[in-house]
Structures are given as structure tokens and as C-alpha cells.
Amino acid sequence: MDYVPDPSTLPNTRHKCPACFKQYKRKEHLIEHMKVSCHSIHQPKCGVCQKHCKSFESLREHLNGPLAKQNCSKIFADRGCHLCMKTFDDPPTLSEHKWSCSFPPPKPLWGNPQKCQEAVAMDCEMVGGGSDGSLDICARVCLIDADENVLFHTYVQPLIPITDYRSEVTGLTEEHLRDAMPLKEVQEKILTILYNGETIGIVRLNGGKARLLVGHSVKHDLDCLRMNYPDHLIRDTANYRPLMKTNLVSHSLKYLTKTYLGYEIQTGVHDPYEDCVSAMRLYKRMCAHAQDHHAGCPLTPNIQTPLNGEPGPWKMKDLEKMTPDELYEMSRSDYVCWCFDSWQPPQQL
Numbered sequence: 097m098d099y100v101p102d103p104s105t106l107p108n109t110r111h112k113c114p115a116c117f118k119q120y121k122r123k124e125h126l127i128e129h130m131k132v133s134c135h136s137i138h139q140p141k142c143g144v145c146q147k148h149c150k151s152f153e154s155l156r157e158h159l160n161g162p163l164a165k166q167n168c169s170k171i172f173a174d175r176g177c178h179l180c181m182k183t184f185d186d187p188p189t190l191s192e193h194k195w196s197c198s199f200p201p202p203k204p205l206w207g208n209p210q211k212c213q214e215a216v217a218m219d220c221e222m223v224g225g226g227s228d229g230s231l232d233i234c235a236r237v238c239l240i241d242a243d244e245n246v247l248f249h250t251y252v253q254p255l256i257p258i259t260d261y262r263s264e265v266t267g268l269t270e271e272h273l274r275d276a277m278p279l280k281e282v283q284e285k286i287l288t289i290l291y292n293g294e295t296i297g298i299v300r301l302n303g304g305k306a307r308l309l310v311g312h313s314v315k316h317d318l319d320c321l322r323m324n325y326p327d328h329l330i331r332d333t334a335n336y337r338p339l340m341k342t343n344l345v346s347h348s349l350k351y352l353t354k355t356y357l358g359y360e361i362q363t364g365v366h367d368p369y370e371d372c373v374s375a376m377r378l379y380k381r382m383c384a385h386a387q388d389h390h391a392g393c394p395l396t397p398n399i400q401t402p403l404n405g406e407p408g409p410w411k412m413k414d415l416e417k418m419t420p421d422e423l424y425e426m427s428r429s430d431y432v433c434w435c436f437d438s439w440q441p442p443q444q445l
Contacts, residue, residue, distance in 0.1 A: 143183025
């Protein structure tokens, strides 16, 4: 029987990453790449060649950028949706999909009935304080549920004098805030909605019945309201990795709404209800993107961090024996994918 050499031992063998397709001459270089890249099924990927990208912005560059891959770009141009970045089998299926993929702009704020949901979106409008008007003061706040029903909306009484109403953006005047709700009462009402009957201790431990808080730069809104909310219950469209720029800088809510939802916002006076709706729709769209991840939701060991601090198969000599696909199966994202919000563990028979 003739001897057949192992391809990986040949001098010109290239070690290819199965996720982003980068190639390396030495196996240890591929292993180091897998350690820092944090590839996983949760990353956005091309529907044509299945290449993984850091964000949807990177995916757009792969499909439509100046250095786009020609075959992927051509197929996506014929069968791809520019909002959700999915690729379909044929143009008729794409046409049917587009009808439901784009959103109409939300109607101006009006008296919607209240309805409680697991996720709540919040947005604030700020006026200016301080000698130069640069200090952000919350003057209006709106909360909606997942069905875009208003849960709470009010003007907020400022604690310090307002030096700039920023009327061209906020539409607010002194008259709007004359009989506004005191900040302390606003805080109590918001926390009542968010905690949903749970104590702070339970909320901080495991979430309990507390609601997820969705928003764009929502921590800034919380700071202006002089409030705190547990980090693990916040879903911020400004800091969600797949929605950020390739260099991990945040996009504006206006850009994200136009790019991923298909309509314009903030064309004149800003409406907090409109911004709430856009943030909630983005959150739900990203959760829908994550539906294909469910089979891989349980976290797997990361090749960068030994399981339970034990040596095991993460030693270099053991990693070098693994195939690129096996290394990929051990890797996981360095952010928490929003698919975990809807994933349920399989029931034991």
C-alpha cells in the first residue's frame, strides 16, 4: 500500500479559517487567529459564500463595497434584501419578502392603549442646562411595549434652570414644562413598568419578571433621568456589535432606521415615540436574524479560556491536532447575541 502523506504536513499547505476564510502558513497562526476572532454562528454571514463578518456593516462592504467579492455581489444584487441582508433562492421569493421587510414610518404620538410586554423601549428628549446650554437635561420621556403601544409618556420638570430649549430639535418651549411631572415621580413610574412587580434583588440576580429595556444610547437616557438599571437587562441598539461600524463605532439611530428598516426619522422635530418605535423594531429585527442561531445557543467552551480553569484540550499541542472546523466549533462570540432572549432550552423527556 502506497504511503499517502498528511496534507497538513506538506510545506505549501495553507490553513484556512472556516469562518472568515483567512489563510495561514502555520497552524499555530490559525489557532491564534481563532482565539482572538471569536467566530461563531451568531456573527452575520454572507448568504452566498457563508463568510462570517464582524458586523452587518462589514457584510455590506463584502457585498456592495469597493472591494466586494464579485460572485457574491452579483448574486446578492439579483436575490438579496438590502434591509435584512438575507439572500433568497429566486427573485419572486425576494419580491414577496420585500413587501413585509420594510416598515412604514410610525404615526405621531397619540393615545394608544396600554399593553404589557416582555421588552420595553424608552427614549428621552433633552434640553440644555448650564452656562453654555451643553448640559443634557431630560425634559420628555416615552416608553412603549413590543407592540408599539404607549406605556408612559410625560414632560419632565427640570431640577436646574434650562438655558437652551433646543426648540429646533425638541420642539419644546417653556409652556410645555410649566406643569411637567416631577423627576422623582417620573422615576417611580418608569421603575414600576420595568421591574414589573419584582424586587431589585431578584432583578439583579436573574431578571425574574423584569422587562428588557430597549433603546439607542439608553444608558445616557438613564443618566439624565438619574436612574440605574441592570446591564444584563439592557438592549442598546447603539452598542450591539452586529449593528456597529466595522471599527466598532456606533451608528446613529437615524442611519440604522433608514438602513435596516427602510424609512426616515428625525427629519424635523424629534419625536420620542418615533425613536422608541425605531429602537424596538431594530431590536425585534435583530432577534429575527438570530432565529437560525437557536441550535447553537448553549454556550460552548472558548479556545481562549480553559473550561473551569482546567488544562484539558486547550493546550497548544492539543489544539494543533484539531481541524479548522473543530476549532471553529469551540469558538464563541465575544458579545451576547440577542437570540438568547427568545431561546428556550429543550424539554427533557
